Amino acid sequence: MRRTRRSSSRLRIIPVLGLLAALLLPLGLTFAPRATAAPAADPVRVMPLGDSITGSPGCWRAVLWNRLLNSGYTDVDFVGTLPPQGCGQAHDGDNEGHGGELVTNVADQNLLPGRLAATRPDIVVMHFGTNDVWSSIAPDRILAAYTKLVTQMRASNPDMRILVAQLIPMNPGSCAACAQRVVDFNARIPDWARATGTERSPITVVDQWTGFSTATDTYDGVHPNASGDDKIAARWFPALAAVLDAGVPQNPGDPGDPAACTARFRAVSTWQGGYQGEVTVTNTSASAASGWTATVVPADGARIGQVWNGTHSTAADGTATVTNAAWNGALGPGASATFGFVATAPATAGAPAATVTCTAKSSAN
Numbered sequence: 499m500r501r502t503r504r505s506s507s508r509l510r511i512i513p514v515l516g517l518l519a520a521l522l523l524p525l526g527l528t529f530a531p532r533a534t535a536a537p538a539a540d541p542v543r544v545m546p547l548g549d550s551i552t553g554s555p556g557c558w559r560a561v562l563w564n565r566l567l568n569s570g571y572t573d574v575d576f577v578g579t580l581p582p583q584g585c586g587q588a589h590d591g592d593n594e595g596h597g598g599e600l601v602t603n604v605a606d607q608n609l610l611p612g613r614l615a616a617t618r619p620d621i622v623v624m625h626f627g628t629n630d631v632w633s634s635i636a637p638d639r640i641l642a643a644y645t646k647l648v649t650q651m652r653a654s655n656p657d658m659r660i661l662v663a664q665l666i667p668m669n670p671g672s673c674a675a676c677a678q679r680v681v682d683f684n685a686r687i688p689d690w691a692r693a694t695g696t697e698r699s700p701i702t703v704v705d706q707w708t709g710f711s712t713a714t715d716t717y718d719g720v721h722p723n724a725s726g727d728d729k730i731a732a733r734w735f736p737a738l739a740a741v742l743d744a745g746v747p748q749n750p751g752d753p754g755d756p757a758a759c760t761a762r763f764r765a766v767s768t769w770q771g772g773y774q775g776e777v778t779v780t781n782t783s784a785s786a787a788s789g790w791t792a793t794v795v796p797a798d799g800a801r802i803g804q805v806w807n808g809t810h811s812t813a814a815d816g817t818a819t820v821t822n823a824a825w826n827g828a829l830g831p832g833a834s835a836t837f838g839f840v841a842t843a844p845a846t847a848g849a850p851a852a853t854v855t856c857t858a859k860s861s862a863n
Contacts, residue, residue: 541575542746544738545619546593548626551666551721553595555583558722561731562738563589568849569735570764571742577617592617601626602635605643614654620746622651623734625663625706627683628720632668632676637683641690652699657747660701661737662691666730669712669719680707704737706730739764745780745834757787757858759829763794765850772842773800773850777820779836779858781829787858789827790835794818794854798847808837829858 546552546559559576564587566574575590582591594613604610604626624647630640644662651658664684669677688703695701706729712719715726722730745760760782766774777794781787794802795817802810802818810820818839826835843850 541573542621542742543575543577543617543619544621544623545577545614545617546595547578547622547624548595549599549601549629550595550597551628552625553578553580553583553593554597554721555585556593556595557585557724558727558730558734559591559593559595560585560587560589561727562734565731565735566738569739570762570851571739572851573762574742577619579613579616598629599626600629600633600635601647602630602639602643605646608650610647610650611654614651618654619651619658620655621659621661621738621741623661623738625665625730628665628668628680631665631679631683632670632673632720634675634679637686640683641686644690645694648694648699648701656698658699659741659746660695660699661704661734661741662687662701663704663706663733664688666706666710666715666722666726667712671719677712702737702741704733706733743778743834745778745782745832747782747832757781757785757829757860758783759787759790759856759858761792761854761856763852763854766838768850771845772840774838774840775802775850775852776836776838777852777854778834779822779829779856780834781831781858783858784831786831786861787827787829788861789859790822790829790856791859792820792837792854792856794820794839794852796841796843797851797853798843800841800843800847800850800852802839802841805837805839807835810839827859828861 546556550556552559563576576592578592578594580593580595582589582593585591594617627640648660651660664687665680667677668680684707691701691703710726710729715722715729717723743762758781760780762778764776766776777792779790779792796802799816801816802812805820807826808820808823810818812818820837822835829835841850
């Protein structure tokens with residue numbers, strides 16, 4: 499789990515400021531209070547859960563993290579009780595991928611609740627069961643373990659979003675039967691997910707098997723190499739992005755509370771000197787919203803021009819304020835609206851990025 503350290507430099511500065519204030523007061527000079535930014539929304543906490551394919555070192559997580567970051571998902575926090583293990587690129591490496599673990603043992607020994615309590619995920623991304631299949635454990639027993647883990651996830655967070663992989667192929671030299679066992683087990687996962695998913699806590703099945711080759715995408719018939727990491731991340735990305743775009747409930751409150759919202763930016767396409775962007779506004783409260791306003795601050799000197807599905811104005815510093823159109827302002831709890839725009843950018847600008855916030859108007863107002 500990510501840890502932070504409190505800096506002592508702030509404590510040393512305060513007496514100095516107090517001394518300066520005492521010296522300047524006789525001269526009639528005072529300090530103006532410094533404006534402080536409103537607290538940012540909590541990041542969405544994503545737990546990568548599994549065995550050595552996820553955590554030892556599990557470099558698909560690094561590829562996925564950077565793809566999310568480069569696509570505008572800047573408020574995602576990968577969480578887990580295990581630290582990063584290299585991978586040669588900067589990324590948020592916290593994870594819950596325990597090498598050698600069987601999902602049936604994790605369920606039988608009730609290992610997951612403590613890990614959930616320590617990390618409090620909103621989303622679980624799970625590739626788990628390879629060691630069980632290798633150990634010739636029956637699919638029914640593995641799926642029963644899946645169900646127990648899902649129950650424990652929902653006890654931790656009733657709104658948990660769960661992404662479950664159909665396992666990558668396996669063909670170790672010591673297990674001739676493993677390749678078919680993976681096929682047989684994967685075939686059971688979609689029906690299990692349909693029976694176990696709920697409207698409040700849906701389960702998304704992600705096909706990690708199709709198109710993955712043990713000959714070219716692993717280094718030992720089981721664990722992914724760099725090519726395999728890229729393929730795994732590429733399969734996780736659209737499924738995880740769809741969940742993030744739909745909005746993950748975070749303490750929605752009571753129906754009588756004021757409406758609240760979150761806004762998320764993504765780059766749709768880019769070209770020399772500009773890009774097309776999109777912002778999704780989601781009502782995160784338990785109350786209906788009758789309208790919304792989003793603020794978009796493009797990075798690197800970009801400026802927003804054309805906007806659709808909303809009306810906008812742009813300040814001198816490039817900050818754009820976008821208000822809902824007449825037909826997409828009403829948002830029920832959990833509902834979303836999306837507007838798009840075209841931005842121009844200097845030739846020296848980096849990848850498209852923007853800071854986005856929003857406010858929602860309650861229907862009762």
